[in-house]
Amino acid sequence: MATARTENLASVVVGLNKQNGQMRGQLKPASPQSGPLAPGSQPGKAPSAPLKDGSGPTEGGGIRFGDDWKRSLQLPPKDTRMKTSDVTATKGNEFEDYCLKRELLMGIFEMGWEKPSPIQEESIPIALSGRDILARAKNGTGKSGAYLIPLLERIDLKKDYIQAMVMVPTRELALQVSQISIQVSKHLGGVKVMATTGGTNLRDDIMRLDETVHVVIATPGRILDLIKKGVAKVDRLQMMVMDEADKLLSQDFVVLIEDIISFLPKNRQILLYSATFPISVQKFMAKHLQKPYEINLMDELTLKGITQYYAYVTERQKVHCLNTLFSRLQINQSIIFCNSTQRVELLAKKITQLGYSCFYIHAKMMQEYRNRVFHDFRNGLCRNLVSTDLFTRGIDIQAVNVVINFDFPKNAETYLHRIGRSGRFGHLGLAINLITSEDRFNLKAIEDQLVTDIKPIPGTIDKSLYVAEFHSTNPDAEAEEAETEADRKATEPLES
Template identity: 85%
Template structure:
């Protein structure tokens, strides 16, 4: 089944859990991303006047080279556990070139993050990698550091390709590569993307290029023209692999791989692992080392974030299987910047009454709850129901999805499904003689969005099950 792709949640610190279940998020901040200029395609050599020695070789005992580094201001902001929960390793532990270490420290990277700890030694060994990690946790360093370490400056051909889905990400990764390698003394990095002058790229490839960071369509065009020769390329990285292996890109990726040598190394990094990634792994990766730093809750929150951005939600009810999950999810949704209430059986009755009253009056768009909220609750504005945790019985499933599509309106029911849910999913489909379809790339609004009209007060609206469009995401 298809998995909804997600953006990186925005962390908001200092939220306290109120007893009344009413959490309201702050306005979602704009995603500010600096885009390097076209000059990022040119390699950055050692800075003039730098007192840093440019000699090759590893770190020597007693060397005081760190004192000469031009370090950025120390980042004193609070960091989340997905970056700080490390094994205590240092970058020096990986026997990297001194010059690469200089670039790492001058980037402000003090110690490897969890995904870097897992990835760097394995990538250096030449083994394929399939890594699942959240955006913003150091994925770029996890593959760029071993990639640059393995570049042989004595060879003048393309030694590594980094595939990314967008021009902005390509330029950003090329800039990071240039900064990391500025003391290595001659690593040539090139960014090439669609929408730019093809002739400039062809002229650039007349010179030595060691690393290409590209979008699929442009690099395939250059390869087919015989300009980008990749028959000796030993490493290919796919960042945001879930997007690169979607229907938009997968055919291009397959064709690019056909030009690479058979003994190449492939590194996949993705926040989610849809079926497309699994199929690609089985076909092209050789006994990959799997890294999973995305707990099930975090991955589902990513899916939820994407759904919120894509759906036209009047109001939504989101079901969890336990009171602990309800409160945790409500906090996560609030951290994403969305208003959210929660309700469960362990709350005092007066608080539950207040939450229900305020939600029904439209003071909040999203409500997270347990099955306490599945029967006899009629809220006209609710047009989306999400089973964050998939139910275990057909009866519970029917009552849950019946919360949308009330009073003759259309409704949408979405299920976030893990591999552990597959047996319950199959059983419920068989019992209800229904087919819960994978989430499509775009959902027709006519399936669940309808303009409000006057409601007959004598019409109880039925259970609403007949008006559901049922979808599942794995």
């Protein structure tokens, strides 16, 4: 990243304060890590707005009968990266086959969604018919579009009450889904979307609900609070979606979900989407869903485009190993997972001292700082993010091509969601696991449960496995000197 070097690590500026998760230290000169960020974006800058093609009217007057409406679309740059069969093995349907409103189709195409993915092909027509759905599909294969497209199609703008609700387990996912909803519906002429999550000002939500809201994207605790206060009226709601349904039906949330459903009308439609479904889902389905249409696109659990390796290390060698990976891999953006909030902050500090720009995020941070980190990392302002499992569910950042498990997870479900942060929508990704002697049994158990092969890391990793387009670089003498200094510092163990 093109950032001025600092000569003294003691002068590192830590943004707002230590707890905001944004740590920027001395950056190394160009090295294998400083490859491209997201297509069309520049390091340190938010991605540019889609370009107008200039071939049709783009504002004022609307689209008249007989106009070629597609010519007026502001399409993003075409994504020419290779995609795996996780998203390309379709029946050949088009979005226009589903008789969607033209204005909704405009939003879909301007998102860069060219054709439905397999989960969207299976889900959209069934959801439009009003039937309950239980859908199981891999991370990063288009589940959000699978439920948002029929949800937005069925919104009646003449009705000024809440008609649809999407439940999600984390604040970051709520913000992401609401942003997608707003973008896809921008031509529909007035769909009002609201995100409401814990950790934000309740008074603001109450004032917002005093106005017209058609779609609510919410975490369970906050929306239940608003329902019980009589502020969020859901007695006429027609569709409820549960994204990451396995988490929402875990012990953390299931009592809240049951309480929320008790306020809904009996003829509502319920859609469940997840990559994994535990036994608890069966009990919930039998109680609350009416003859649900079941979709299972999980012939195998892990994404086809993700290559998985492990490096056998001691705890003291982990930081050194991580530094070596940074210097040798071509990382667009990476997410590095730790098993505790304390280790997240310690590792982020260590990475900064090694000379790499780094953000961190965990559930104990103030909400405004979490929002800032999520927004800035998503927009490419930083290449590396250290996180707890807060960031494992649903978060879709296309530029992430490398996931590193600095601490190996305890179970297969967490592992599956973590590595699914790379290789989004059929693209290539790399997952590297740092394994200690204590982790070796978990490694074997997870391989067996997921029926996947996690291989020993080779001396050189083929860039074609995780980089769509790459250019070889020859680090200059200054870069080599910086790497030598970083190697020396990396030998110090991370404090536990």
